[in-house]
Amino acid sequence: MLTLSNRLTIPASELEFQAIRASGPGGQNVNKVSTAIQLVFDYRNSPTLPQHYKEGLDRLSHPNITPGGKILIKAQQFRSQEMNRQDALDRLETLLKKAAFRPKARHATKPTKASVRRRLDGKSRQSQRKQLRRSPPKD
Template sequence: MAITIPEDELIESFVRSSGPGGQNVNKVSSAVQLRFDVVASPSLPDEVKERLLKLAGRRATGDGVIVISANRFRDQVQNRSDARARLAELVTQACIRPIKRRPTRPTLGSKQRRLDSKTTRAGVKAGRGKVRMDE
């Protein structure tokens, strides 16, 4: 399923980044905060929205907005593309429909092997009792 998110649904804000950058870190806003309102997005199907919010975890706010902070790189352009790539990865994972588990029953042979091992183990434990001298 190919999903494209229009540019106007993404809100980017630029903040000063911590970490490497020398004197530049105090002057340039190189970190990026990417916000995507999942609930209000018309470009995602409802089932993908639910899975996306579940996958986002603590990156999602109570209002259904995913906030991705990127400050891995020293310049704004790389951080911007990093944040978008991380959002794209989340959306790609949310598009995959999970396979429902079909419950299976144990085979007759596996039941028999289990009971045999229990019997063997019980015999080993029974042999550990106190030795009696009846003779």
């Protein structure tokens, strides 16, 4: 079970864990024991995941998201299966929270009259300064 917030919990029945052999160095432990975990979560067909999460995941271009609407996470950082399972869940939680983030909508505002006046005064002062630096015209 994965708890994302007070109101949203993904049941363990929607998460598919597979124990696989890890790659890389490690000698006999890597060659004999299946300690790596591959987590598969089919978010498009998930009845508990809200629609805005699904849309956010569709917008993300993440290497763990397949075009078919599944999230594949391979965790092999630790030597124990349980720690790799927890690592995969943490990474899934991070990805789902990233997909759920919606930036604030921007509202167009106008500058105040005083700020416009200050900006124009500064521009005219700079113009005067530049004119004083010019060499006098040749007649």
